[in-house]
Amino acid sequence: MNWDVILPLVIFLISVFFVGIYTSRHIRSGSSFLQDYFLAGRELGGFVLAMTMVATYGSASSFIGGPGAAYQLGLGWVLLAMAQLVTGYFTLAVLGKKFAIVARKINAVTLIDFLKARYESKWVVILSAISIVVFLFSAMAAQWVGGGRLIESFTGVSYTTALFIFSGSVLVYVIAGGFRAVVITDAIQGVVMVIGTIIILAGTIIAGGGIENIMSELRAENPNLITPYGSDQSLTPLYVSSFWILVGVGVVGLPQISVRAMSYRNAKAMHRAMIIGTFVVGFIMLGMHLAGVFGRVVLPGIEVPDKVMPLLALEVLPGWLAGIVLAAPLAAVMSTVDSVLLLVSSAIIKDVYINYIKPDAEEQFVKKLSFGITAVVGLSVFAMAINPPDLLIWLNLFAFGGLEAAFIWPIVLGLYWKRGNANGAIASLIVGVGSYMFLHLNYPNLWGMHTVVLPIVLSLVAYIVGSFTKGVRPHTNTF
Amino acid sequence: MKKGTDWRYRVSNREAIMGTVLAILNFIWWYAFAYGLGGRPIKEYTYILGFPSWFFYSCIVGFVVFTILVWIMVKFFFKEVPFELDETNENEEGDVG
Numbered sequence: 001m002n003w004d005v006i007l008p009l010v011i012f013l014i015s016v017f018f019v020g021i022y023t024s025r026h027i028r029s030g031s032s033f034l035q036d037y038f039l040a041g042r043e044l045g046g047f048v049l050a051m052t053m054v055a056t057y058g059s060a061s062s063f064i065g066g067p068g069a070a071y072q073l074g075l076g077w078v079l080l081a082m083a084q085l086v087t088g089y090f091t092l093a094v095l096g097k098k099f100a101i102v103a104r105k106i107n108a109v110t111l112i113d114f115l116k117a118r119y120e121s122k123w124v125v126i127l128s129a130i131s132i133v134v135f136l137f138s139a140m141a142a143q144w145v146g147g148g149r150l151i152e153s154f155t156g157v158s159y160t161t162a163l164f165i166f167s168g169s170v171l172v173y174v175i176a177g178g179f180r181a182v183v184i185t186d187a188i189q190g191v192v193m194v195i196g197t198i199i200i201l202a203g204t205i206i207a208g209g210g211i212e213n214i215m216s217e218l219r220a221e222n223p224n225l226i227t228p229y230g231s232d233q234s235l236t237p238l239y240v241s242s243f244w245i246l247v248g249v250g251v252v253g254l255p256q257i258s259v260r261a262m263s264y265r266n267a268k269a270m271h272r273a274m275i276i277g278t279f280v281v282g283f284i285m286l287g288m289h290l291a292g293v294f295g296r297v298v299l300p301g302i303e304v305p306d307k308v309m310p311l312l313a314l315e316v317l318p319g320w321l322a323g324i325v326l327a328a329p330l331a332a333v334m335s336t337v338d339s340v341l342l343l344v345s346s347a348i349i350k351d352v353y354i355n356y357i358k359p360d361a362e363e364q365f366v367k368k369l370s371f372g373i374t375a376v377v378g379l380s381v382f383a384m385a386i387n388p389p390d391l392l393i394w395l396n397l398f399a400f401g402g403l404e405a406a407f408i409w410p411i412v413l414g415l416y417w418k419r420g421n422a423n424g425a426i427a428s429l430i431v432g433v434g435s436y437m438f439l440h441l442n443y444p445n446l447w448g449m450h451t452v453v454l455p456i457v458l459s460l461v462a463y464i465v466g467s468f469t470k471g472v473r474p475h476t477n478t479f
Numbered sequence: 480m481k482k483g484t485d486w487r488y489r490v491s492n493r494e495a496i497m498g499t500v501l502a503i504l505n506f507i508w509w510y511a512f513a514y515g516l517g518g519r520p521i522k523e524y525t526y527i528l529g530f531p532s533w534f535f536y537s538c539i540v541g542f543v544v545f546t547i548l549v550w551i552m553v554k555f556f557f558k559e560v561p562f563e564l565d566e567t568n569e570n571e572e573g574d575v576g
Contacts, residue, residue: 090499274553
């Protein structure tokens with residue numbers, strides 16, 4: 001491994017670190033501390049909002065796992081990845097201005113604040129907080145393991161050292177700067193992700209002798225590589241379409257995404273973010289996955305899918321450009337874990353501690369507690385990631401689909417269906433998580449669709465049936 | 480608390496429906512081109528800029544078209560409403576932040 005590659009990575013890590021630290025100087029104290037620390041005072045502009053949504057959503061799988069799968073399966077996997085275009089506009093359009101306005105009326109800082117005010121039920125709050133803490137904690141640990149392994153593979157330092165460098169820099173700026181540091185660094189990380197995509201795609205097309213040449217070589221090797229069905233014809237239209245639920249519209253139910261829909265400054269910011277977000281997410285997904293397919297012609301015979309991107313970057317690019325490309329997956333991992341870390345910490349402080357343990361806690365104490373809990377959560381993830389326990393790996397399997405199935409209906413129908421009540425929300429949370437775990441373990445990809453589809457349908461049924469029982473309906477017109 | 484539903488929610492409801500309709504159109508475009516053109520035997524494939532036509536229309540043109548449609552939707556159909564209302568002055572419009 002040479003310094004050409006490492007230098008851009010080091011510069012990237014250091015600049016993210018200092019920008020994160022710098023933003024922490026804006027943290028206000030006093031009555032607005034929680035709003036400021038967990039929501040940046042609802043002041044996000046369009047560009048930052050778009051970037052933080054895309055970067056939080058885009059993880060290591062967009063840059064490492066996804067292109068690796070595209071390398072093996074061909075254009076069919078790029079088609080599947082393009083189901084994610086819809087995330088660029090759908091979440092903001094559906095939660096919309098109503099979510100932002102309601103959040104202001106009830107002074108909500110977290111997603112659970114919204115659910116608490118809407119359903120007025122202790123059980124909704126407790127079940128939501130448990131799902132967020134348990135699933136996102138394990139998801140975060142998995143991402144940190146990914147981040148550590150990435151640094152390890154690029155630089156050759158040991159895994160523990162890599163993990164320390166990686167998590168150390170993220171932890172410091174998240175603890176000190178809160179949401180503002182998270183979103184500003186997300187914006188930088190998003191830009192790095194876009195630049196990395198442009199470079200690797202251009203480099204691979206040039207190395208492969210142009211798109212026409214690449215396509216004819218792919219067709220000569222295995223014609224199925226250029227069909228929508230995948231090299232082994234495993235990608236059925238139904239299976240690929242079901243990803244529109246998992247990585248498309250279902251993303252509305254991910255708490256780390258939906259909390260961003262209450263953080264923007266005004267309608268103009270939301271409008272701009274939808275345009276920028278759609279373009280950026282489409283560009284990254286199309287570019288990175290295409291580069292994976294094209295890489296098959298440039299560098300045939302890679303057995304381990306996760307090695308495709310790193311090897312390809314080192315093959316087709318000069319060292320320093322490869323370094324910039326390899327900063328992209330690192331940026332994707334960092335921008336996901338920083339958001340999730342803050343979300344887990346807000347669930348503990350705002351949703352559990354202030355709601356049920358000490359509602360009259362003093363501001364100064366809340367401030368210290370916020371820094372403290374964020375640090376404790378971060379350090380425990382670090383400790384877990386050094387030698388991840390099996391339970392954590394197991395829980396992470398359910399993090400993405402389980403949270404979507406749990407939260408999508410309590411959020412969306414809570415906003416748009418007046419009849420929806422606490423019984424419906426509780427049923428939806430339990431059925432969503434429970435059926436996802438059950439099906440994932442016993443009948444994965446039932447009926448040829450991704451496992452997430454059925455739990456989302458079942459949790460909808462549970463929400464509607466539950467809401468027809470007698471229960472509290474909102475008695476104000478806030479909702 | 481004033482009577483009736485907040486007038487801004489009607490705007491928001493309409494926009495949520497528009498976003499959902501756009502997502503459905505997006506899916507139809509993506510699916511129809513991918514499996515309509517891509518479902519034929521490989522010998523009959525045509526190519527545009529090097530790409531098989533199914534991929535070109537479904538993924539590349541689809542990406543460009545729907546980015547433009549989002550821009551049109553937001554620019555011409557979405558309404559700028561104030562987020563923080565003075566309760567006594569609630570019909571005021573514009574980009575109050």
